[in-house]
Amino acid sequence: MQENGWVPSRFNAVSHTDDGGVILYNSYTGAIATFTQEEDVLSALRRGGVKGELSTTHQALVESGFLVSSAVNEDTRAQFLHQSLHRTDLMHLVVMPTEACNFRCSYCYQTFPRGTMKQEVRDSLKQLIEQKARYIQHLTISWFGGEPLLAFDVIEELSHSILQSATRFGFDYSAEMSTNGFGLTLDRFRSLLSWNVRRYMITLDGLEDMHDSRRFLAGGGGTFQTIIQNLKEIQSIDGDFEIFIRVNFDEDNLGEVPKFLDYLGELFKGDSRFQTFCRPVGRWGGANDGDLPICDSRIAESKIWEFTEQGLSKGLEMSSMVESLLMPTGSVCYAAKPHSFVIGSDGSVYKCTCAFEEEFNHVGSLLADGTLDIDYDKLALWVMSGEEQDEVCRSCFYRPACQGNHCPLYRMRTGKRPCPYEKRKIKKVLHLIWKQYNQGRR
Amino acid sequence: MRILRPATSPH
Numbered sequence: 001m002q003e004n005g006w007v008p009s010r011f012n013a014v015s016h017t018d019d020g021g022v023i024l025y026n027s028y029t030g031a032i033a034t035f036t037q038e039e040d041v042l043s044a045l046r047r048g049g050v051k052g053e054l055s056t057t058h059q060a061l062v063e064s065g066f067l068v069s070s071a072v073n074e075d076t077r078a079q080f081l082h083q084s085l086h087r088t089d090l091m092h093l094v095v096m097p098t099e100a101c102n103f104r105c106s107y108c109y110q111t112f113p114r115g116t117m118k119q120e121v122r123d124s125l126k127q128l129i130e131q132k133a134r135y136i137q138h139l140t141i142s143w144f145g146g147e148p149l150l151a152f153d154v155i156e157e158l159s160h161s162i163l164q165s166a167t168r169f170g171f172d173y174s175a176e177m178s179t180n181g182f183g184l185t186l187d188r189f190r191s192l193l194s195w196n197v198r199r200y201m202i203t204l205d206g207l208e209d210m211h212d213s214r215r216f217l218a219g220g221g222g223t224f225q226t227i228i229q230n231l232k233e234i235q236s237i238d239g240d241f242e243i244f245i246r247v248n249f250d251e252d253n254l255g256e257v258p259k260f261l262d263y264l265g266e267l268f269k270g271d272s273r274f275q276t277f278c279r280p281v282g283r284w285g286g287a288n289d290g291d292l293p294i295c296d297s298r299i300a301e302s303k304i305w306e307f308t309e310q311g312l313s314k315g316l317e318m319s320s321m322v323e324s325l326l327m328p329t330g331s332v333c334y335a336a337k338p339h340s341f342v343i344g345s346d347g348s349v350y351k352c353t354c355a356f357e358e359e360f361n362h363v364g365s366l367l368a369d370g371t372l373d374i375d376y377d378k379l380a381l382w383v384m385s386g387e388e389q390d391e392v393c394r395s396c397f398y399r400p401a402c403q404g405n406h407c408p409l410y411r412m413r414t415g416k417r418p419c420p421y422e423k424r425k426i427k428k429v430l431h432l433i434w435k436q437y438n439q440g441r442r
Numbered sequence: 443m444r445i446l447r448p449a450t451s452p453h
Contacts, residue, residue, distance in 0.1 A: 029449035039443060057443065064449045081452050328452030400452060437446050 006058070006067040007049035010074050011397050014045070015430035023430045028077060028400040029065035030327040034434060041066075078399050081328060082387065085337055085403075091132055092340040094142040094353055095125070095158070097151035099345045103180050103223065105215045107248065107292055109284035109354060116151045117345040120368065125343060126161040127370025133169035141175040142334075143197065144353060146345070149183035159195035174198065180215070181227040189234050193241060201277070202227065203246040206253045206260045214253070228267075235271060243274050244319045249303060250281040251293035257307050265314030276311040277319035278304050279421075284354060304421055305428045312435060322422060323433060328400045331420045335382050336405035341372065349374065351382040352409050360412070382408050390417065398423040 015023040022035045022042060035041045039057050044050050050058050050067060061067040068074065099114040117125075129139065141162065143155060159175075166173040176199035177192070184202070204227060205211045212222035231243070245264060249257055261276070268274035280300035283289040295303065308318045325331045334340040335352040341363075342350040349364040349372060350356060360381055364374040386404030387393035393404030398420070404411075407418035422429050 026449070028452055030447060030452070031449040032446040034444045034446065036443075060443050064445070084453050323447070328450070433446060 005049055005051040005070050006044075006054070006062060007070045008045040009065055009068045010395075011078075011400055012045065012066055013397055013426045013430065014042070015427040015434075017431070017434055023434050024061075024064070024066050025326065025426070025430050026065040027326065027398050028074070028081070028328055030330075031064035031066070032326070032430065032433060033060070033064055033066075075394070078387075078394075078403075081400055082403050085329065085332065085339075088135060088339070089137045090140075090339050091129075091136050091138070092140045092142070092334055092337065093129075094144050094334065094340070094342040096145050096343065096345045097143065097148050097154035097158070099146040100150055101145060101147040101180075102150060102182060102218055103147065103215055104218045106288055107214070107250075107281045107284065107286055109286040110146070110356070111287075112146060114345050117154050121343075121345065121347040121366065122154060122157060124347060124366045124368055124370050125158060126165075128366060128372065129162055129165055129370075131370050133165045133171060136171050138172045138174075139166070141173075143175065143177040143179075144342075145178075147180055147183070148177055149179050149188065151345075152183070152188060155195070156191070159197075163195065176200065180223065181230055182217075182223050184227075184230045184234070186230070186233040186237070189230075190237070193239055198241045200241070200243045201246055202231070202243060203248060204228075204260070204264075205248055206256045207263060210253050210256050210260075214248075231274075232267065235268065235274065239273075241273055242320060244277040244321060245274060246277045246279065247307065248279055248281045249300075249307070250295055254295065254303065257303075258310055261307065261311050261314050261316065264311070265316055269315030272317050275317045275319040276308060277321060278307040278311075280304065285357075301421060301424055305425050305432065309432055309435070312432065312439065318432060318436060322429065325420060325422050326401060326429070329403070331398070331402035331422065332386075332405045333407055336386060336403070336408050338379075338383050351379065355409055361409075381412070385411060392417065396423075398426070 009026055011026050011028040013025045017023060017034055020037045025032045044058055044061060098116040100112050162173060173196055175197040177197050178201045181202035205214045208224040211224040215223055247257060280295050281292060342353055343366060347366040348362060349366060350361050351363055352361050355361045360378055363378040364372055367373050385408055390404050402420055406420045410418040
């Protein structure tokens, strides 16, 4: 093979360190490495590649996948990787133990028409998992809602059943939760940890007045102090978990985010379990969409990483999600994965968590005997509308990471390409990853 | 050279 020579992978991205070094990333292998100026890797990554004997540095480039044999067809590699998502030894379920919520956030897209999951749906869900348990090696549950903690007893009941199945059939079980954090008391948190819920997404939109003007209780009333108190108590215990503190920003709170990051830094500096995740508010389908002061998209794209960097400088880690989005298949949305489903509290089955009212998202239902009754034509819409139909995606360096499927909903609604924020600012993101490593973390 | 994250088999 070596006679063919080595050429740069088409899945590479290049960035730079502050001291003139080079940061390389490959989206097919997930490798990230830095090189000094003296190592002169850029000449090896020119179109002609490398012929003849490989130097030590060149060998390292090959091992990380930055250089590939000229005999390799990378298009086939990416295509085959896409097909491999159709594996049957995994299952991911987004479970809504209730669709009710105690908050009424100004930009929320949900309408909360259904309440707590009824007993018969819980029993069917246990049966579904029991039936799949014989064939799967991994199960991930994402507790979602509504506000999942309003149905804590449902989470408890289902968790016990799933953990029993996991022990009996020997599959690996992990769970995560999107919660507003208001009801996340220390007692509950300890219970959740014992039920393998180890990743949490909790949103805080600024300091008290700002946060409370955007994320308030359904009957009116602030939520900031309660959430912060809960987080402080959680921080006081030892435990293996990650809490992504999500900041949703728009023109209203944009100016206050740096001050808020100072505040978070005082609380969580150096505790790598607490991490920041910044996203712009969008018109996500809520009643107030027309009135939302959303940021211009270019400003938003820059601010995400500007805030993340400010967090880093305050001793706050950026969410580990960012780094894993850069893994092969890491930016593919759950809605595009064949083995991932959303289970509504009434047993309805969806693909996407952001469009419950759309008929094409209602892909089936959970039957009493635990089987999923699926409309495969609707399912195919979600799974098959990525790079298969987009020539530009097929020639992109980020293709193995997102497969054109970062947000199938966005593509279906707008006809536009749903490029992830990470891809659009890849040089900046790689620089931040390097910076975080340099600060001696992770 | 410093590897921040090693290559993995994407499969």
